Amino acid sequence: MRKENSTNSINERFLFQVCELNSAISIISGRWKSQIVYSISQGNNRFHLLQKELPNISETVLARQLKELETHAILMKTKIPNMVPVGIEYILTNKGNDLVPILERLCDWGKLYSEGKEISVDSIS
Amino acid sequence: MRKENSTNSINERFLFQVCELNSAISIISGRWKSQIVYSISQGNNRFHLLQKELPNISETVLARQLKELETHAILMKTKIPNMVPVGIEYILTNKGNDLVPILERLCDWGKLYSEGKEISVDSIS
DNA sequence: GCAATGACCAACAAAATTGTTAGTGTTTAA
DNA sequence: TTAAACACTAACAATTTTGTTGGTCATTGC
Numbered sequence: 241m242r243k244e245n246s247t248n249s250i251n252e253r254f255l256f257q258v259c260e261l262n263s264a265i266s267i268i269s270g271r272w273k274s275q276i277v278y279s280i281s282q283g284n285n286r287f288h289l290l291q292k293e294l295p296n297i298s299e300t301v302l303a304r305q306l307k308e309l310e311t312h313a314i315l316m317k318t319k320i321p322n323m324v325p326v327g328i329e330y331i332l333t334n335k336g337n338d339l340v341p342i343l344e345r346l347c348d349w350g351k352l353y354s355e356g357k358e359i360s361v362d363s364i365s
Numbered sequence: 366m367r368k369e370n371s372t373n374s375i376n377e378r379f380l381f382q383v384c385e386l387n388s389a390i391s392i393i394s395g396r397w398k399s400q401i402v403y404s405i406s407q408g409n410n411r412f413h414l415l416q417k418e419l420p421n422i423s424e425t426v427l428a429r430q431l432k433e434l435e436t437h438a439i440l441m442k443t444k445i446p447n448m449v450p451v452g453i454e455y456i457l458t459n460k461g462n463d464l465v466p467i468l469e470r471l472c473d474w475g476k477l478y479s480e481g482k483e484i485s486v487d488s489i490s
Numbered sequence: 491g492c493a494a495t496g497a498c499c500a501a502c503a504a505a506a507t508t509g510t511t512a513g514t515g516t517t518t519a520a
Numbered sequence: 521t522t523a524a525a526c527a528c529t530a531a532c533a534a535t536t537t538t539g540t541t542g543g544t545c546a547t548t549g550c
Contacts, residue, residue, distance in 0.1 A: 242535090246508095247535090248396075248508060248534080248536070251508085251509085254421050259403070260479055261468055261469075264472065264475035269393075270537080271538065271539095274386055287496070296376050298540070299498075300498085300499075301539060302498095303499075304538090313478070316486055327497090328496080331486045334483075335482075335484050338477075339474060342467065345467050345470070346389040346467055347385050348385075353460050354388070359459060361443075361458050361459070366506090368504090368506090371504075371505060372540090373506070374506090396508065397508095411526095412527055412528085413525085422509095424526095426508070429508090429529095432528095450527080452526075
């Protein structure tokens with residue numbers, strides 16, 4: 241786990257306190273995480289639906305990333321009533337939903353430049 | 366360095382190809398990186414100015430993160446003419462500049478919820 | 491009674507990121 | 521001539537993240 245007193249985690253805390261930007265990025269930056277949030281927002285709100293979307297993810301890893309997103313209150317688990325075996329649905333909180341349009345902008349930004357938009361510096365400085 | 370054939374890097378490539386969102390996040394998610402981008406956008410565009418802003422960062426690490434941001438064309442280095450010893454200025458490219466407002470939104474999002482905005486699920490589903 | 495489904499978890503191992511140590515080179519001021 | 525500023529770098533070590541293995545538990549269909 242975390243070593244509270246490593247330079248690494250001291251630096252992490254330092255950045256968290258400089259600006260919320262850094263905590264925000266740390267919440268969404270784990271492997272699979274933002275894709276999971278986006279997939280849930282598109283309706284893939286069950287464990288097995290996410291597995292279908294992300295065929296390379298292992299069950300253990302998916303469960304772990306879901307749990308971390310839950311810890312940061314991006315999503316919540318709810319039991320689907322009268323299901324056997326127990327069915328669980330993942331629902332984005334308002335915090336998670338507010339994140340989605342930001343992720344979409346990030347996506348557009350990435351697309352724009354990968355599709356060849358010219359990169360330059362305007363020396364207006 | 367990178368092991369091209371590890372599950373880890375295969376999964377990374379898989380996500381990159383699913384959506385640009387994932388490459389975008391991987392560009393900005395290294396330790397210090399988004400803070401460096403933001404600081405440069407605020408005018409701290411010299412090596413030593415960044416060190417002043419981020420007192421805990423070591424020279425080696427700062428140089429490394431700047432280089433990676435340069436590799437992803439978020440910023441460019443320029444020599445300041447007639448300076449001795451050689452002065453280097455870091456300038457955001459248009460790609461880097463386009464990122465700044467998105468980082469600001471992420472920051473606001475983080476602030477909103479850290480300042481106590483209530484978290485809930487609207488079960489409108 | 492045995493496998494299958496759905497949703498996990500702990501412990502460990504592999505890999506990646508981050509930080510450290512000890513250097514480089516030029517020039518100017520003390 | 522010695523130190524100090526500026527802007528780095530390579531090699532290594534510490535730490536963290538990611539992936540793997542081998543489980544759990546409850547219920548239904550065969």
